[in-house]
Amino acid sequence: MSLRDFQRALTSLTLDVGFANAVYAGGIDALAAYELSPLEARRLAAVTRQPGMSLNCTLARANRFATIHAVFAMTCVLLGSELRSVLDELWSGRLPDNVQLQGEERPFADLVQRRIMAEGAASLSQHLPSILAYEWACMELAQLVRHSVHPDLAPRESRWVAFSSDPEPVLAALQRGQQPATDLQSGDYRVRITLIDGDLETTTFEVPPDMAGDAAPRQEIVGADAFRAPPTTPDPVVSK
């Protein structure tokens, strides 16, 4: 029992900076929830005072974040200084349960979506709903490739995402890790992401103002049923 609890406590110290700080401040008493020998308790209290414990906590967070960043790199850029609080909230109620750190994507996307609904996209970034939906769509399509026996023969599928300004400069800036320019002209655009021969191809369409009402409302694409393709797609009017 003792070694088991020692490892459980060390894991908690690694995943929970708050707990590590509590042991740092309170010493052995803060480890009372674990069945530890006096030596094990001394060891754990000692490591919380070592700089290496801070590095361990950072590396564990970095490893968890890597799985999120692999899918939502542009969303993370748009979140900017908000990203840390999003991750803190995400991980405060959630522990990784597998070696591949699978399963972080959906909770992350759900949480960002809730933040958008609660705070309004404008207070975070006007591009956030579109980029979140765009990256989710790319992930869905990429998974078709990943699990396909013949990636080049993966089913030809598409996803549509609505943008409220020209997607191309927005995507280009974010792919460089930069915030998009603030003076982009607003409009009604659709991006079609298509899986072709195992690769993702993106095409941008602009919907003229006089046809905007006929197109699928933006909320259907990135609203309550977020991250799903709309039931109907707009006719491409202007292809870029």
Add this chain to the structure above:
Amino acid sequence: MTERPRPGVGVLFNPALIDFVQSHAAALDHLVVMPDRCWSDPGPGSPHRFEELPAAVAVVERALGQRTLAMHCIGLSLCSAEVFDLPYVDQLAAWRRRFGCAWVSEHLSFTRVGAGHEVNASMALPVPYDHEVLELLVPRVLEVQDRLGCPFLLENNVYYIDFPEQEMGEAEFLNRLMQRTGCGLLLDLHNVYTNAVNHGFDARRFLRSLDLDRVVEIHVAGGEPMMGFHTDSHTGPVAEGVWPFLEYVVPHTGMLRGVTFEFHESSWPMLHDAGVLAQLERARGILRDHAARPLQVA
């Protein structure tokens, strides 16, 4: 007298190397794959363990017959007090048979706690070098070797924290474990370098105290500074300070099969084909110049 295999050079496969492996087949004597990156594993209790990812498996299949294959695992968590994942071991054994892997390796660390509902530490954590841990590991290593049916290697750990009052030093612990189980050592020289830099010990003295006759594979890699530490991030080329250790170790090994360069795929823009080839060529040169021991063993 039987002739033991002449040690060669290879890479730990990552997705950036898909084309490299095909284009530079002659530069690689062996290829090490991480099976955990070739399948999806939500963990014990899931009905969907070890679902293979066809694109990743295809890389392994293409390498078949061209060169020696070996597996390097990250998912067993052999040192977990409450987890000994025999279905995972059986999956490794099935892959070992299927792909004819020459050896299989794992880390001397733990990532998994919590029987029933597991928690993953998100990084490899060290264990104290105590008799209690040794007694935990000996029967497990014997069991794993028995199921695998091939040499099983344990890798010396990298650690950023240092437990006080340990009953043994790292070298003594490794030597005892190898002595009692017959397992081999995957000597990660960048881990030794990293630990020596961060904890201020003499790496050569550490290496001298290891039973180098048990070394089957050597890892070389690079790292980078972070928060006042040198980290084992596998960034870029091999750290310059690692090469002298390789020169020192190679003549003292008796079972060495290969030197493996490992790097993270995000470092590919720093390396490209030429950078990877340069690491392999340098390692090959050291093997050629320093493998002074006769290659005949009884």
